[in-house]
Amino acid sequence: MNNIKESIFSVNDNALIKEIDGEAVIVSSMDAMITSINQTGTFIVNLVKEKPSSYQDILMAVTENFDIKTKEADDDLFEFLNQLIQCNLINHKNV
Helix, strand or coil, X not given: CCCHHHEEEEECCCEEEEEECCEEEEEECCCCCEXXXXXXXXXXXXXXXXXXXXXXXXXXXXXXXXXXXXXXXXXXXXXXXXXXXXXXXXXXXXX
């Protein structure tokens, strides 16, 4: 897998995102898989949905908008983005 910390992220065109009470449900039209994400995950998905974003830009936005230390946010973001990539819900390309 490419180094995701050096990637630009965007929402996959096959992903349908529906926000309900501050949390999102993402449906992949490729395999009809449904993924539910919490408020922080919804924030991240909405960020990359608005415009393709780098890992560092996403990390900075998360730490500025949520009460979380950079190291913890970095670890969580890395894991979360990897999960979305594996589910084909977001695209990534190296810069």
